[in-house]
Amino acid sequence: EDQVTQSPEALRLQEGESSSLNCSYTVSGLRGLFWYRQDPGKGPEFLFTLYSAGEEKEKERLKATLTKKESFLHITAPKPEDSATYLCAVRSRSNTGKLIFGQGTTLQVKP
């Protein structure tokens, strides 16, 4: 059964304090790993898609990396506006089209 686990559940950082969020997955044939950002009361906002181990994507202060078992979302010198819940999701060969979501990591960045 496809499974996604995110850690930590919650993370508090001071502005400028870099850190990483983890997404561990078990899937039958990865067809894409997705990172989304969700603000309270809003729909998820697409950030990145990673397809194969070793792939990396960057956007402003965010960098996503992928191995055969997990993905990391690195946040460099975060700002208060980076505060949100970050969701990781996978698509597998056995669940074509569907995304399996992790529980998310809620990030709070204090000024």
Added chain:
Amino acid sequence: GAVVSQHPSWVICKSGTSVKIECRSLDFQATTMFWYRQFPKQSLMLMATSNEGSKATYEQGVEKDKFLINHASLTLSTLTVTSAHPEDSSFYICSASVTSGGRGDTQYFGPGTRLTVL
């Protein structure tokens, strides 16, 4: 690009009434749309997958007669919650998928609809 809208953004209704939520892809055509439900402090739960011109595929445990889905065109899908009850109160989010250069689809999400049933 890849903007998805939902209407209404919030709705309050009385128990027993039906509520329709619209999901539109504004700048692209989506062959597949998805409907999710999200409870407070929980992740997204897929309710159904909707393909244009065909019947929706519901996830296990989701009542198809209660949550009616119509995907009338490549840019519009609707979710109707029939005979709503307080336990149906939730945050409903749709997504539309876009093919990404042959490597599979990326889902773009709408802003969500907050349903409160009194």
